Amino acid sequence: MGDLRAHSVTATGKAGERLLHFVLPGEVDDPAAPSGGNTYDRRLCRELPAAGWQVRPYTVPGSGPEPGPEARRELARCLAALPDGALVLLDGLVACGVPEITAPEAGRLRMAVLVHLPLADETGLAPATARELAARERRTLHAVGAVVATSRWAARRLVAQHGLAADRVHVAAPGVDPAPLAPGTDGATRPQLLCVAAVTPRKGQHRLVEALATVPELPWTCACVGGARGDSPYMTQLASKVKQLGLDDRVRFAGPRAGAELEAYYAAADLLVLTSYAETYGMVVTEALARGIPVLATAVGGVPEAVGSAPDGRVPGLLVPSDDPAALSGALRGWLGDPELRQRLKILARGRRATLEGWEMTAHNLAAALERLRHEPVRPKPVRHEPGTAG
Known part of the structure; x- marks a missing residue:
């Protein structure tokens, strides 16, 4: 997508022009940090122009829900430089944790927040931290004019969690x-077997490894594609668990992959496995189904939406409860041990493949929400006159 940092804050475009200022996390273009959220943001920048929108992207440092001083200053500077009435879409990782910055600007700017994952839904947060993040997110989302969710489940979750008006929360699925x-x-x-997910506790690779350890007598290999952040204790724990369970010749952690390298992993796969604790959608699910690969996944969040159904109404994969390790092990054993089940799910996955929607529909749905927001009134900040000047 190019260096997004090269874009500077500028005034609105020509009268009547559909101009969107899109504020993104600093790592959105970092190949070492691939994620569904980053892919989604980049694709919107590419697809919205075809829907009639000019997009001006900006990045701010950092990528987490609790930005540091530099990220806060840059976000405040970016928003303050925009003219009254500008239409602004902010990635939730940038905006949701800093209501003290976003809320004061929400009156004079037409602001929408794109929520990839509610902040408090990240796995492993201390209860007090989760409550604080939820409270900060609530303040931000109540202040802005519109909220964009990436699944119907996520929209319902945000409405219920934060008491938002349902007509202000829009869905633009990937x-x-x-x-x-x-x-x-x-x-x-x-x-x-193929697992495509960042190596983090929320993605739950440890319980995939534990489930695989229950079927050592059956034939299988498993590739886990995805990166870990820095010196990851979780990655270290996973590697130790794989060795302890005697699976180091069957489970491979391949690190982050993209382009032709990722395509090669998909091409070799018979089953996508996703054992997350939380997902608002699960883009890798539809990426697998687009290749006719069935899915075994925990039925969390928006994952059942992503899995969907074949034209005959049957599910092109296996969905198991998130809190039931025996169900996960049983589903693996059933799929590995039953060639007829494997073939049936493969046929259903190919049927689902024909019904998947492209990114142009994502852009269309988001454009509809932005168009509505574009016509809402704003409250410009009053002009402050220096003593002795007319006003």
């Missing part, structure tokens, strides 16, 4: 690009 069918192993060799 799209997916068409892709060739994945040949997989086609039964010729050991079935290949």
